[in-house]
Amino acid sequence: MGTEFEHKLLVTGEEWRTSALSSSSLSQAYLCTQPGMTIRVRLVDDRVGYLTVKGKQAGIGRPEYEYEIPVGDARELLGLAQDGFPISKTRYELGDPWPGWVVDEFSGENAGLVVAELEVPAEDTAWEAPDWAGTDVTADPRYTNAVLYSTPYTHWS
Incomplete structure (x- = not known):
């Protein structure tokens, strides 16, 4: 079993783009998407598929199992998911001076x-928030992709 430890912050500036x-x-x-577990299918650049199972979050950690699957299977599984709003986003991997950070810019x-x-x-690993980042939303379930799938950002009041 793998455990994912992740910090999540809203982006308030554009400096990260450079x-x-x-x-x-x-x-x-x-x-x-049930309490304590999600099963996600993801297609990256329409070339690589993944099936991911995530467990209940505790602090900033949660169990995560991720498996590469055939692209055709990923497309078919995406088609089976009918009860939400598919997530579309562009993921940017950052380098110096912010190595390790990724920025997700959502669409749709x-x-x-x-x-x-x-x-x-690990949960106790030291880290620093970039100056272009704002509110820490790690503990706010509204910002999980699973919740955004059922209650999209543009539907929030």
């Missing part, structure tokens, strides 16, 4: 939302 090393287009949907029903994430090896 450090973007690469970007990829992500499409994803949820096959299961979540357009206008830009979130930065930093995975760390």
Whole structure:
């Protein structure tokens, strides 16, 4: 079992763009979203598929199992997910001076939302928020992709 430890912050500035090393287009949907567990299917650049199972979050950590699956299977599974709003976003991987950070710029029903994430090896790992980042939303469930799938950002009042 793997455990993902992740900090998530809203992005308030544009300075991060100068450090973007690469970007990829992500499409994803949820096959299961129940308390304590989600099952996600993801397609990256329409070339690589993943099936991910995540457990209940405790602090900034949560169990995560991720498996690469055939692209055709990922497309079919995305088509099976009918009870939500598919997540579309561009993910930017950042380099110096913010190595390790990724920025997700959402589109579709979540357009206008830009979130930065930093995975760390353990809950007590020291980290620093970039000056272009704002509110820490790690503990706010509204900003999880599973919730954004059922209650998109553009539908918030």
